[in-house]
Amino acid sequence: MELRQLRFFLKVSETLNFSEASKQLYITQSTLTQTIKQLETELGVVLFDRNSHEVHLTEAGKELVDYANRTVTAADDCMARMTDLTQMKCGxxxxxxxxxxxxxxxxxxxxxxxxxxxxxxxxxxxxxxxxxxxxxxxxxxxxxxxxxxxxxxxxxxxxxFKDQLGVVVPQDHELASRPSLTLADIANYSFALPAKGLQARNVLERLLVAHNITLNTHVELNIATPLLRLVRKSKMLTVLSCSAVATTPDLCAIPLEGEESSMxxxxxxxxxxxxxxxxxxxxxxxxxxxxxxxx
Known part of the structure; x- marks a missing residue:
């Protein structure tokens, strides 16, 4: 049994798709299929139930997943330790x-x-x-x-570090001198917000629900840098962690009040x-x- 076989097996068990697994492993599907067959022959068990539409782990396959994970992790740990002995000259x-x-x-x-x-x-x-x-x-x-x-x-x-959710505005904005803000203070402004699912948005959504407030949102983005660019170039504000603008002197983040806004x-x-x-x-x-x- 080889580590390569176990790595290939784990990728197929994760994707349950030989075609997708071969793409992620950067090998041909025929090579992957042959390797799995060799592993099955060596172990004397069938690891996957396969037909033209679906792939499922057999009972033996499910049993092997945990052992394979532990074996591959131990091998990776060994390699990492050896790499560290070279004083970070590689890796x-x-x-x-x-x-x-x-x-x-x-x-x-x-x-x-x-x-x-x-x-x-x-x-x-x-x-x-x-x-x-x-x-x-x-x-x-x-x-x-x-x-x-x-x-x-x-x-x-x-x-x-401890952080706080903050309203990001230009340094010359009318809110910039405020030490903190409430949601009611910003309810009438226009916003470009981080996309739903991002942590800053998760915290903000909990605050909005708790206070029964809706912000006037025109744009949603899943990357912080374009949000900051919009704040610079438009009249829209955004809500991010205060640390997100720690190195941007032309912008400032005014903390939102309340323990719920801490991060x-x-x-x-x-x-x-x-x-x-x-x-x-x-x-x-x-x-x-x-x-x-x-x-």
Whole structure:
């Protein structure tokens, strides 16, 4: 039995589609089919029930999933440890980032690459739930996001900073001098908001429902940078975490009042899995960035 066979098996068990699995593995479907047949022959069991329309795990296949996951994870941990012994002269750090963390990530990754030019950084931008799912499937090493209301017991979260949901306005806006705002204060303004499902929007939606207020929303976007551009170029405002504009001197974020608007920025990794030295260095640089900007 080879690790390659187990990796291929796990990808098919995840997708339940040989065609899709082969695409994600960057191999031909015939190669994948042959590899799975070889594994079945070696184990003396059938792992998948297959017909022209559907693929299902057999009882033996379901039993193998857990063992295969543990074996592949142990092998990856071993490889990560060996890579770290080369003092970060090679290797890859796979980071999942929500769009609210995009500006911070760009700054920190720039410094990381200066210090460790031979370590490759692979960054994925998705919604928090999707990133945590990828982390749990060992497809990411680290996730940077706000702390969700509910999170898998497999995940360990290091709290980086306390944050607050804020109304983002230009520095010369009539609201810019206010120390804080209520939802009633902004009910008559026009907004470009983060898309539904993003953490800032989740927090905002809970506040709006609790106070029975609806905002005048004209635009919804799933990326923070265009939202900030709209605030600069139009009369629309947006609502993001206050830290999202920490490095944009022409904009400011006025905190929304209430404990319900608080947010916690976190560095998520998997429990019980070897954490790469590169991940520890990324965490150190993040803490330095946060201390510099007094977040």
């Amino acid at each position: 890859t750090l796979r980071i999942g980032v929500t769009h609210s963390f995009s500006l911070m990530t760009a700054e920190v990754v720039t410094e990381f690459c200066r210090l460790y030019p031979n370590t490759h950084i692979d960054i994925t931008y998705l919604r928090m739930e999707e990133l945590i799912d990828k982390l749990c499937r060992h497809e990411l090493d680290v996730v940077l996001s706000y702390k969700p209301t509910h999170i898998s017991k497999k995940v360990e979260s290091v709290e980086l 916690v920025g976190c560095f998520h990794t998997l429990k019980g899995v070897y954490r790469k030295h590169a991940a520890d260095e990324m965490l150190r640089l993040l803490k330095e960035y946060i201390a510099f900007y007094k977040m």
